[in-house]
Amino acid sequence: MKKIVAVLVTILAISFGSNAQSVAKTEVVKFKTSAKCGMCKARIEGDMGKTKGVQKVKLDLSDKTVSIVYNPKKTNPSALKASISKIGYDADEVIANQKSHDALPDCCQKDAAAHLD
Template sequence: MKKIIGFVVLGFLMSFGAKAQSFASYDNVVSIKTSAICKMCKDRIERDLSLTKGVEKAELNLDDKVVTVAYNAKKTDAAKIKTAITKIGYDADEVVADQKAHDRLPDCCQKTAVPHDD
């Protein structure tokens, strides 16, 4: 029984350590200012970018609305990542969000919405 509990605790600690991995270990990293507002926006951007060809890791900081993306330069580049963000429905630096994608976002996630903590 002690071994099982030990393995569970070890697994938890290992998963926490993997989550805390910094972007310093990646060769190609870009930071992009977005129009994200809430946790739903964060979840959507991180999930959709993780499905984008060449993206290795994506994390959105809601305090400054900047998404940091690690990517494989053989498969994608910063411009393609910005385009992917706009196709999700959000601005990406100077590139304006795709209007149809933006209109499909929940009302609380659209640019005109008041920032909130959800």
């Protein structure tokens, strides 16, 4: 009976230990963007949500700030800024990729007048 209890305790300890190791630490980063409208929000949140290491994305249009929860073992802030640039938007000091920016709808481009949804 003592051996069975010892085996069960060992199995539980191993399973809890492996679960603790599989929980990745996350970090949060915020960038200013050139996003303007709901279409920009949907595009940034959708595309960035598919980026390796990204767990959550939220764009606040009132202050044009994107918040990203990510796994630092899989990506970093520089790579995230580059990803936003590839979508066609500025990310802090990283300027939007010109070709991607030009492919955005006219209302989402930087030279367009700001508008409300």
